[in-house]
Amino acid sequence: MTDGETPFSITASHTLQSPEQVQICTWLREYNWQANHSFMDRAANESQFETPLLLLARREDAVVGGLIANKRLTWLRISIMAVDPKLRGQGIGSQLIAEAERWGKEHSCCYLYIDTMQYQSPEFYRQAGFNVVGELPDWDSHGHTKFFLMKSI
Structure with a gap:
């Protein structure tokens, strides 16, 4: 001092x-x-300035997957995406991402971004064209990394 x-x-x-x-x-x-x-x-x-987005994948009357996002300026942030565990690997997640991209382009977005845990599917997002732009090691104090990914659309 x-x-x-x-x-x-x-x-x-x-x-x-x-x-x-x-x-x-x-x-x-x-x-x-x-x-x-x-x-x-x-x-x-x-x-x-901010616009919420909820995408639902349905089969008959049942929801089988969904994506929750929020648009801010030219960014669409996906906060949650999940698919019925019995139906994973059938393309529902890929279709939700594709629809989010389509919606984003229609609403003047240039980018998508998401954060996900190491055990949640970072490889799925990489295969969908996202790039890792940041990592926080040991995010959950149990050794798991949190990934931040983005994609230009």
Whole structure:
């Protein structure tokens, strides 16, 4: 500490709904407005800044797979994709990805991205044309890597 600086302390809390939390978010938003005004202006004023997407694969009346995503600007983020375990390997996941790509192109997306665990199917996404752009080793504290993948569409 240099002369004239007041010492500070750090405290922990498990309550996020507080005036202090509001202040911290305000500081970040103010900085973001200065650093990236066009993005922040668009986020604040565009009614469709984020658009949710739910794709369902059906056989007869039963859902056999689904994909949940969210479009933001030119990115479509797939947050969840799953197929009925009895029907995996039959192309349902590939069709869901293809439909997400089609929907993304129709809605001005240039990219798809997803994160997935080492045991969840990173190879499936690689085969679908995604590239690994990041990894977090031991993400779950049990030795499994989390992969971040993206694809230009």
